Amino acid sequence: MSDNQDRHTRIGLWISGLAAGIAAVAVVGQGIGQGHEHLARQNQAAQEATTFEPAPPSEAFNGDVQGVTPVYFDVGLATLNDSALVAITDVAATVQSAGGSLVLSGYHDASGSAQVNAEVSKQRAIAVRAALISQGVPAERIQLAKPVELLGGDRPDEARRVDITLVR
Incomplete structure (x- = not known):
């Protein structure tokens, strides 16, 4: 393999790794977003619950x-x-x-x-x-x-x- 082909292979691997890293960050970000949505639902439920009067x-x-x-x-x-x-x-x-x-x-x-x-x-x-x-x-x-x-x-x-x- 020539030095030029070796360099292209390394660049290709680097780009693949970079793309995988970006995809992983996107997945983690999505999970964090879903976690924030879950927390927001819990906070809303807690606020609603504080105005709820107990029944006899x-x-x-x-x-x-x-x-x-x-x-x-x-x-x-x-x-x-x-x-x-x-x-x-x-x-x-x-x-x-x-x-x-x-x-x-x-x-x-x-x-x-x-x-x-x-x-x-x-x-x-x-x-x-x-x-x-x-x-x-x-x-x-x-x-x-x-x-x-x-x-x-x-x-x-x-x-x-x-x-x-x-x-x-």
């Missing part, structure tokens, strides 16, 4: 209760962890395929003041609602219901939860 428990369960899925939280937090997101994704898929509506009730453990605990319980339910909406569940099919007793039980790790109740 007696009005929340119009229909047959089909099941309850608990979503657990860490102490004092209303942020969703990986296991919570898995549970929410499963519930969203069920509602989208089988129908029904959801009633969300937030609970807390015995630590902290009653006022702070009531607020964190509400924020947990709002976070679950926002995640369900971002998973494609229509907002009008989700209701927040303040439970009669906010204290979620004797075991703190099980008390810090939101119960997602499927009603048909």
Whole structure:
């Protein structure tokens, strides 16, 4: 091979590599764009959720209760962890395929003041609602219901939860 052909081969390989790199950046950019769209949908859902008033428990369960899925939280937090997101994704898929509506009730453990605990319980339910909406569940099919007793039980790790109740 002559030096001229070798140079053309190297330039061709360099251009191919450059094109592949540009394509990879485009794919990553598209993924980032989709991530931003997802975050925007979550933020919009969270804003809508903050204006949502809880239903009284007696009005929340119009229909047959089909099941309850608990979503657990860490102490004092209303942020969703990986296991919570898995549970929410499963519930969203069920509602989208089988129908029904959801009633969300937030609970807390015995630590902290009653006022702070009531607020964190509400924020947990709002976070679950926002995640369900971002998973494609229509907002009008989700209701927040303040439970009669906010204290979620004797075991703190099980008390810090939101119960997602499927009603048909």
